[in-house]
Amino acid sequence: MLLTTYTVNSLGDNNVGTGNTGDLRYVINRANELNTGTPSTPDVIQFSGVTLTPGNHTIFVGGGAAGAVPLPALTAVATVDGTTAGGVDNLAGLMLTLDGRHLGGEANGLTLEGGNAIIMALEIVNFPGNGILIHSSNNVIGGDEVGYDANNQRNNPTGRITTLPRPNPPTTTPVFVRPPQGNVISGNGRHGVLVENGANNNLFQGNFIGTDISGTKARGNGGDGVVIKNSDNNKLYGTTPPDQDNPFVFYNVISGNKGNGLVVDDSDSTIIYANFFGLGADNRTPVGNRLNGVLIKGNSDGTRFGLNIPLGNVASANGLNGVEVRDTASRTLLMNTFGGIAAFNPSAQVGNQGNGILITTNGGGKYFGSSEFSTIILTSQLSGNHLNGVEISGNAAAVQVSQSVIGMQTNGATAQPNLKNGIEISGRASNIALGGFEPSVLGGSEFPEGEEPFFEAANLISGNRWNGISISQHVSNVTIINSFIGTDISGSNPAGNGRNGIYIVGSSGNQIGSPLNGPTPGNGVTHLDRNIIAFNAHDGVQVNRATGNSIIGNSIYQNGRLGIHLIGCGIWNPPAPRLVSAQIASNGTTQVRGTLIGRPRTTYLVEVFADPSAKPGNGKISLGTTQVTTDARGHAQFKITGLVDPQPRAAGFISATVTGPTGTTSMFSRPIRAQRIG
Known part of the structure; x- marks a missing residue:
């Protein structure tokens, strides 16, 4: 079947035409x-019957006969x-514009009810309702506007696609300024766009929304x-994927809105790759949404927010959080999220006014089958960020933070602090894991499949103004x-970090390092579950009024005060052993050799450390x-033999x-x- 072409030949709104030609x-x-x-x-609805100029490129909807x-x-x-209009030049800021300033009530700009429509290269502004209302499926808002000419050659209309050369060698992903490849809404x-009531499988590419x-x-939308x-x-x-040669060409910029940038509400299997929420198209200028960059809420299931670079998202400079996940939203993956920082551009100061990510959802389900x-x-x-890098609070449950940089620049060498904690866990949050066994994306040697590295950091939580990690209130099982x-x-x-490495107050039953009954650290066992907790201004680990917090198998040294500091833990706190030789x-x-005092006929786990410093509190x-x-x-004498010092000349204190x-x-x-x- 041949397509039918309809031609717009006027910028008026008079409902006048003949045959397949007339006004919009x-x-x-x-x-x-x-x-x-x-x-x-x-x-195809084309605009080849009109020629745009800087002073004459607008259809004032409702302003005609x-x-x-x-x-x-x-x-x-x-x-x-909209690319079919004469004179279109997005690079020069000239697009076919639909303006709704003459309409009242909650009139929308475009309403899509038939499905399988494509809306491209339009500027949709000043409507009292939504810019676009979608009540149908399989529509495309924006999209790849590079087509093919009669000789099957790539066609790049004037002012459309703007690319910059990839670096040589390509050490980072280029992110560059370019005009909107889709629509300005x-x-x-x-709202800029409202998708509702079973409108499935719609695609957004290359739009500037807000x-x-x-x-x-x-130029924010009111919602x-x-x-x-x-x-x-x-x-x-x-x-x-696999469009690796021109990453981010079609990214959406959803910034400057008076509400949130994006809301996913009671919707399943939403995929969000390579977009800017709160940052400008130049990957530098703050254009924050007044609330969150992204809000995932209700019973939304299976949201995938980012994937491998270059498919991550930037959620920065927003009035609340970069991303918030709440209610009973379940099976949410937030991967390669730049929250409070620009992508590969550390000089930009674009922190969110709240947290980088806020998690309060207690939704169930397992994102990965084995997880x-x-x-x-x-x-x-x-x-x-102005608050925390990550806040996990409320009734949040079953959350993992792994292989992430929190409080530092992307290079992992320079601080870019969150103004409170790197990670704050509070409320009644439970079953929270910080870290994992995967090798870090931050650096380190590659290793063959099936072989484990000696140690790869899965999280870098440093440089924050307050604590690296804060755990408080009724939190359990961290x-x-x-x-x-x-x-x-x-x-x-x-x-x-500006205070403690880890701060625990009132929260019991947490594990820092190896589990109490887990593999024995030392003796050649790789330290895949240990933490390095060092150089923090106050204590390495400070525990206030809490019991049952195990701190085993870690490397804790050169903190400003003590390595482990227990405050107000009462009789439940076992006294430290006394070493004799x-x-x-x-x-x-x-x-x-040493002694310890504890409860009668009770078995304790004694862990021995070597350190080059005689300062108390180092291990x-x-x-x-x-x-x-x-x-x-309640007394015991012990003699421990067979321990191996991997640095016998550097670590002279036990x-x-x-x-x-x-x-x-x-x-x-x-x-x-x-x-x-000997």
């Missing part, structure tokens, strides 16, 4: 009447193609930029493993653990901790100098 209102009515388009051969009534809903299967009274045509100045409600399988694509987690923050950069807290990405250089043989084997190298049982008086059967770990013992023998 007439043409839409004509296309709806004939309804000859199919999904494979949609009809047709009266102050909205345009008819598009029920035909058709492409509305801004300054409308309600900004002017430059993409760097706010949210895009709302997806009760509609599934919708997509916002900045680029699609116990429903909400996963993975390989993300969450720095420069696990912190495989993270650098207070160092740079090398794990050796200072990048301390330590000997290191020429082969690095260490023997330690840089975990040499291993052993179990010690007290007698009827200290130890004790962990009780309920999981409470003591402070460090006073260190003693090790005697070298």
Whole structure:
């Protein structure tokens, strides 16, 4: 079947025309009447009958003889193609404009009811309702406007696609300024675009929603930029794999709106790749949405927010949070999110006024089949925010934060602090994991499949103004493993948090490092679950009025005060052991003698550390653990042999901790100098 072409030959709104030619209102009515388009051969509404100039490029809907009534809903299967107008030059800021200032009530700009429509290269502004209302499926808003000419050669209309050369070598992903490849949908009274009532499988590409045509100045819609409600399988694509040669060419800029940038509400399987929420098209200028960059709410399930670079999103400079996930939203993946920072552009100061990411959802389900987690923050950069990098609060449950940079620039070497904590966990949050066993995206050596590296940091949580991690209120079951807290990405250089590395108040039953009954650190066992907690201004780990917090198998050293500081933990706090002697043989084997006092006939876990410093509270190298049982008086003497010091000449002082059967770990013992023998 051949497509039918309808031609707009006037910028008036008089509902006047002949045959398949007339003004836009007439043409839409004509296309709806004939309804000859199919999904494979949609009809085309073109604007080749008009030529645009800077002073004459606008259809004032409701401003002509047709009266102050909205345009008819598009029920035909058709492409509305603004690139076909004469004089179009997006690079110069000249687009075919639909302006609704003459309409009243809640009149919308375009309403799509037939499905399989394509809306491209229009500026839709000043309508009292929504810029576009979508009540149908399989529509495209924007899209790839590079087509093919009669000789099957790529066709780049003047002023359309603007690219910059890739760096050589291509060490980072280029993100560049370019005009909108889709539509500008801004300054409308309600939302920029509202997708609702079972409108599924719609695609957004290359639109500026809430900004002017430059993409760097706010022209916000009165509500949210895009709302997806009760509609599934919708997509916002900045680029699609495997389009690695021109990443971000078709990114949506959803910024400057008076509500949120994007809202996903009671909608499943939404995919959001390579977009800007709150940042301008230049990846530098703050054009914040007044509320959140992105809000995922209701019972939305299976939202995928970002994937491998270059498919991550930027959610920065917003009035509240970069991303908020709340209610019972389930199975949400937030991957390669730049929250509070620009993508690969650390000089931009674009922090969110709230958190980089706020999680309060207690939705169930498992995002990955083998995982116990429903909400996963993975390989993300969450720095420069006015509150926390990540806040997990309310009744949030089953959340993992892994392989992410929080409080530092992308290079992992320079601080870009969140003004409160790197990660704050509060309320009644439960089953939270910080860290993982995957190798870090931040650097480090590659290793063959099936082989584990000796140590790769899964989180870098450093440089924040307050604590690296804060755990408070009624939080339970937090696990912190495989993270650098207070160092740079090398794990050796200072990048301390402004207060404590980890701060726990009133929250019990948390695990820092190895589980109480897990693999024994030291003795050649790789430290895949340890943390490095160093160079923080106050304590490495401070625990206030809480019990059952195990601190095992970590590297804790050179913090401003103590390595482990227990405050107000009462009789449940086991006292640190007293070391009597330590000997290191020429082969690095260490023997330690000491005593401890605890509950009668109770078994404790004693962990021994080596450190180059005599300062109390340091334990840089975990040499291993052993179990010690007290007698009827609660006393025990112990002798630990076979411990291996991996740096026998650098670590001349030995200290130890004790962990009780309920999981409470003591402070460090006073260190003693090790005697070298043999």
